[in-house]
Amino acid sequence: MTPASPVEAGEVLWLRSGDGLAAAGRREAAVLAHRAGLTDGRAADLALAVTEAATNLQRHAIDGALALRVTTQGAQAAVELLALDSGPGIADLGSALRDGSSTAGTLGVGLGAIRRLADTFAIHTLPGRGTGLYARFAAPPGGGPEPVPAAEVSGLTRPINGETSCGDTWAVREQPAGEGPPRLLVMMCDGLGHGPLAARAGDEARVAFRESRAAEPSRILADIHAGLKGTRGAAVAVARVDPRARTVALCGAGNISAFVLGPDSRQTLMSTPGIAGHNIGRPQTYTADLPPGHALVLHSDGLSGRWLPKQFPGLTAQTPALVAAQLLWQAGTRRDDAGIVVVKVPS
Ligand SMILES: [Mn+2]
Known part of the structure; x- marks a missing residue:
């Protein structure tokens, strides 16, 4: 039996909220999408998610950052996107996640779109303190060893x-x-x-x-x-x-x-x-x-x-x-x- 592949810290690209965050995020995401072997369609979905997340941070967060990285847990490579902020949090997560609820000026614009686009999506919000978002965009499965099991x-x-x-x-x-x-x-x-x-x-x-x-x-x-x-x-x-x-x-x-x-x-x-x-x-x-x-x-x-x-x-x-x-x-x-x-x- 092939031993399970270890899971290790890799390079994480941090982009702090500021002018040009969306453009910088898309640029870096394109490089990582290529490295992870995402299809053109998935790379485009990732670019859209980065844009939505960046726009959200720019509009609503006091401070925020995007983190992007390639993960190779198990047989499948993926690009992971994290959007983290210090800000008001999201009072009504359910309505913010409803696709199409993009009333400009409301925190949570585009969250439904990110959830729809990503293979895995998770969000955790702390009222008055900020929000963390996780989205994963996977490449087609490869033939490598399985990831660390049972955890x-x-x-x-x-x-x-x-x-x-x-x-x-x-x-x-x-x-x-x-x-x-x-x-x-x-x-x-x-x-x-x-x-x-x-x-x-x-x-x-x-x-x-x-x-x-x-x-x-x-x-x-x-x-x-x-x-x-x-x-x-x-x-x-x-x-x-x-x-x-x-x-x-x-x-x-x-x-x-x-x-x-x-x-x-x-x-x-x-x-x-x-x-x-x-x-x-x-x-x-x-x-x-x-x-x-x-x-x-x-x-x-x-x-x-x-x-x-x-x-x-x-x-x-x-x-x-x-x-x-x-x-x-x-x-x-x-x-x-x-x-x-x-x-x-x-x-
Ligand atoms: Mn230390």
Whole structure:
């Protein structure tokens, strides 16, 4: 059996709201559509969705951004569009989503069109604080390996203001085949500082994580620690999720926040002080249950750890890409690289 393909942080194109957002968004979307192998028709649909989302942000948001990226989860490449804003939110989501309800001047113009055009669409709005939108445009199916099974996985990174490379990165893969039920391994890494040298530490961490044959999070962390020697170092946490037992075991060194997030609860999983690549001491492993309707959330200190589940009603029901995006947008700082990964085990 071919091993499942890992899901990893890739390049994310961030376009901040401002003059020419729609045109810039369409330009970048066309490049990504080509890279992902979208048909001309789907590329045109994506361009239309980008225009609608950009116009919405320009008209109604105090601050906003589009994020575009190619994902290759499993056998199918796709372009993902995120539209994130700080703004009034949408009071009546149902009517905003009704196709054709494009009364100019109303927040939510074109949302129905985006939903109709996209293969996958999700939206989460916070009255008085802003809205996050996720839309996915898929290429024709290819013949690659299946994605990581038994879980929904996504993440998001954003470099510090003014940088293009990001030291925050994440990866998820299946535990090497062997006896016992399939388990998932999740890594969140924050390369020290920012810029290309931080990104290099992140790259090395992903390689070491991918290549480690260890089963225990503490051993995988040790392998990453070894792989980061000679780099700037990083805060790293590794989690192992058992989808059947619905448990998670986490071992981290340095400042990575880890939570089991429920609809109105947040359980913290501790990390040990240290810097992978320099000194990780003897990090302890912590375990927790991962009940249905809960998500495992790991993020760097580019997000404030002080966000609370009650500030994000309904968020855990959303797709992991939107959970990650909303938390990053609402709790993230622009003065540091930011990164987050979210794993849900379907009921
Ligand atoms: Mn950081």
